[in-house]
Each structure stands twice: as C-alpha cells, then as structure tokens.
Amino acid sequence: MHSGTGLWVDKHRPNQLSKLDYHKTQASHLKHLVQQGDFPHLLVYGPPGAGKKTRISCILRELYGAGVERLRMETQTFTTPSNKKIDLMTLSSNYHMEVNPSDVGIYDRVVVMDLIKKLAETHQFTSSQRDFKVVVLTEVDHLTREAQHALRRTMEKYVSTCRLILCANSTSSVIPAIRSRCLGVRVPAPTTEEIISILQTVCKKEGQPIPTELASRIAEHSQRNLRRALLLAEACKVQRAPLTDEHQIPSLPWQVYLEGTAKMIVEEQTPKQLMEVRTRLYELIIHGIPAQIIFKGLVDELVKSCDMQLKMRVVEAAAMYEHRMHQGSKTIFHLEGFVAKFMSIYKTFMEEMLGNF
Structure with missing residues (x-):
C-alpha cells in the first residue's frame, strides 16, 4: 500500500495483481497472461469505479516492474490535416503511455494515428525484458468511428512493437473490428x-x-x-471524526446542482426556463460530469414528481433520447431534447389534470 498523504482512493490503491481485494480469480488469470510470452491487445471494460484503471496499472507493473510507476506528464502537439495545432496531455513512463484521445473531440483520429506511430518508432527499450511498449487508451467508447477505424489499422501495422490496452465503460460503442482484435476483460462492479x-x-x-x-x-x-x-x-x-452511525452522507456539489436543475424543470415549462436549464446542463458537462450520469440523475429526480402513467412516458422518452445520444456526437442536443420533451409531456399532463377538476 502507498503511504503518505493524498486522497484515500489513490493512497490505498493496490499496485500489484496479487494485492487486489476482489475479482481475485480474474487477477490470477491476468498474472498468468502476462507471464506467457505473447501478450495480446486488451479491451478492459466495466462500469465507472469498478477498478479498470487499477487493474491496468497492476498489469503494467507486472509486465515492466516498478519503473512503470515513474510517470511524467507531457503535452503532445498534433497537427490536423487542415494545419490546426492541437495539444493533448499524456502520462507516460519509459515503458508505456496513457492518453484519452476523446479529449480532443473530432480530432481524435489524428491523435490515435500519430501517437501510436510516434511511440512505435521511438523504439528504445531500457533494460526491459519486453520487446514492446504499451499504449493505454481510455474512454475508447467515446472515440468517433473514424478514429476507431484508424485505430484498427494502426494496431495491425505496429503489432510488433506496440500493445494496446483499451479502456471503456461499455463495449457497445466499440466497433466489432477492434473488439475482435482484443482479448476482452470485463471488470464488473464490486458487490x-x-x-x-x-x-x-x-x-x-x-x-x-x-x-x-x-x-x-x-x-x-x-x-x-x-x-x-x-x-x-x-x-x-x-x-466530523470519529465516524459514527449518525453521520449524514454528503451529496457531491454537482449532485446538488443536478437536483436543483430537475426541480426547475418541474416548476416551470417555458422556453425561457428551457434556456436556463440548458445553461445549467452545459455547466455540468464543462465540469466533466459524464452525459450518461447527468441523464440518469435527471430521470431519477424527474420521475419522483410523476405518477405511474406519466413515469412510463418519461422513461420511454429518456430511453429514446439516450439511445440517440450514443449514436450522435453532441450530447447537449440530446439532453436538451429530452428536457424539452419532458416539459411538453408534463405540461400537457398537468393541464389535463386541472381540466378534470
């Protein structure tokens, strides 16, 4: 275990496969996989907070030893076909590099191709028993189709000097051509x-x-x-310390903000209110709250104000807009579309209720 200060979640993160607290059978399979000479590309997937990144770190440590924990943050600059310069933060050791290509939005294809090419071509290995480096790509389920197809080609081209470890919440948005080239490692949420x-x-x-x-x-x-x-x-x-059964569990600031946003939607259904709500949704997205989480939070809060008949219609609308959100690229459009739809359903329902009195 790591000592020193820092958040508990980082400080007590296991750094070896043998020290993982749960999914122990899977950990021993992974250990066995690393010890076999030929290491495949991996697609590690599962819900947020299930331990995907922790397991990836342990795999890297198992592959390369403790040197893999000496990390440096670097800004890489990429040039798009239209000569636009884009910067992206990467985290790397002498043996691997970790990057989230979806951070650059529509330019993710350029990043995927350039990054792996760069890493594969700077082929100096420092006292490592492996003859390949590893590229860890996070949030691959958020990559555009173009980037995923580029990734598939790049995987084949540099397989002799590079292995990819892809990380995703769900495999449903990952193209079959990538899924079939990786060994899938599902990390379920802990019980x-x-x-x-x-x-x-x-x-x-x-x-x-x-x-x-x-x-x-x-x-x-x-x-x-x-x-x-x-x-x-x-x-x-x-x-308050010490910890007692009386402790209130604090809500995170963004959760409180999301609850307030849901309240506004129920209080008033007007174009003006829709604009207010849109601004608040943008605010949440800018602060890095994933659109799926915003969606789920909104639906959970909104259905509290609905009777059974209305609940069904709201959940149906939510399913449709969430599906569209996965298909499209601009999440705010679909979130806003859902809010407008809810306002319309709710307003009509309330008017019908009042008309019956």
Whole structure:
C-alpha cells in the first residue's frame, strides 16, 4: 500500500495483481497472461469505479516492474490535416503511455494515428525484458468511428512493437473490428459486501474505524462505485471524526446542482426556463460530469414528481433520447431534447389534470 498523504482512493490503491481485494480469480488469470510470452491487445471494460484503471496499472507493473510507476506528464502537439495545432496531455513512463484521445473531440483520429506511430518508432527499450511498449487508451467508447477505424489499422501495422490496452465503460460503442482484435476483460462492479469490507480496511488503516451501518449506507449510496464510496467515506471523516452511525452522507456539489436543475424543470415549462436549464446542463458537462450520469440523475429526480402513467412516458422518452445520444456526437442536443420533451409531456399532463377538476 502507498503511504503518505493524498486522497484515500489513490493512497490505498493496490499496485500489484496479487494485492487486489476482489475479482481475485480474474487477477490470477491476468498474472498468468502476462507471464506467457505473447501478450495480446486488451479491451478492459466495466462500469465507472469498478477498478479498470487499477487493474491496468497492476498489469503494467507486472509486465515492466516498478519503473512503470515513474510517470511524467507531457503535452503532445498534433497537427490536423487542415494545419490546426492541437495539444493533448499524456502520462507516460519509459515503458508505456496513457492518453484519452476523446479529449480532443473530432480530432481524435489524428491523435490515435500519430501517437501510436510516434511511440512505435521511438523504439528504445531500457533494460526491459519486453520487446514492446504499451499504449493505454481510455474512454475508447467515446472515440468517433473514424478514429476507431484508424485505430484498427494502426494496431495491425505496429503489432510488433506496440500493445494496446483499451479502456471503456461499455463495449457497445466499440466497433466489432477492434473488439475482435482484443482479448476482452470485463471488470464488473464490486458487490456491496466487497465495498463495505474495503471501506472497513481503509478506514482502519487511517485510524478512523467505520461502523458497519455507516459503511453499509455509503456502499448503497455509491451504487457500487468503489471510487465514489471511498471519496464519500473520506468526506464523512472531513465533516466530523470519529465516524459514527449518525453521520449524514454528503451529496457531491454537482449532485446538488443536478437536483436543483430537475426541480426547475418541474416548476416551470417555458422556453425561457428551457434556456436556463440548458445553461445549467452545459455547466455540468464543462465540469466533466459524464452525459450518461447527468441523464440518469435527471430521470431519477424527474420521475419522483410523476405518477405511474406519466413515469412510463418519461422513461420511454429518456430511453429514446439516450439511445440517440450514443449514436450522435453532441450530447447537449440530446439532453436538451429530452428536457424539452419532458416539459411538453408534463405540461400537457398537468393541464389535463386541472381540466378534470
């Protein structure tokens, strides 16, 4: 375990496959995979906070040893076909590089091709027993189709000097040509019991024992997202130590903001209010809250104000707009479309209700 200060979630992150707290059978399979000479491209997928990145870090450590943890942040500059310069942050060691190409939006294809080409061509290996470097690409399910096709070609071209570890929440937006070239590693969310047990272990190490009832409430509240559970436990400790069953679990600021946004939608259904709501949705997106999370949060809050008949229509509309959001590229359009649709359904329903009195 790492010592020193820092957030609990980073400080207590296991760094070896043998030290992982759950999915232990999978960990031993991964260890075996690394020890076999030929290491395949991997597609690691599962819900947020399930431990994908932790497992990827452990795999890298298993491949290259502790040197892989000496990381440096670098800004790489890419030139688009129209000669536009774009910058992207990468995290790299002497053995690997990690990058989120979807950060540059529609230019992700350029990044994917250039980055892997650069890494494959600077072929100096420093006392490593492996004859390949690893590129970790995160959020591959957010890459455009063009970038994914470019990625497939690049994978084949540089397979002798590069291995890819792709990370995604879901494989449904990853093209079959990439899925078929990778070994799929599914990382399911930990169970509520596993989260409770990890919370108890971490809190004990921090000298802040956590009562089972509080650990259980945090695990429920985190919806099986381990990262969120650890952040919430630490937030409870910051609020007040020692930890007791009476602790209120704090809502994260963006959750409060999202609840307020849902309230505004229910209070008034006008074009003016829709513009206000749109601004608030932009605000959430700018602060890095994933569109899926905003969508789910909105739907959860809005259905609280609906009776059964209305709930069905709202969930139906949500499903349609969420599906469109996955197909399209501008998430705000689909979020806003859903809000407008809800306003229309809700207003009509309220008018009918009043008309019946």
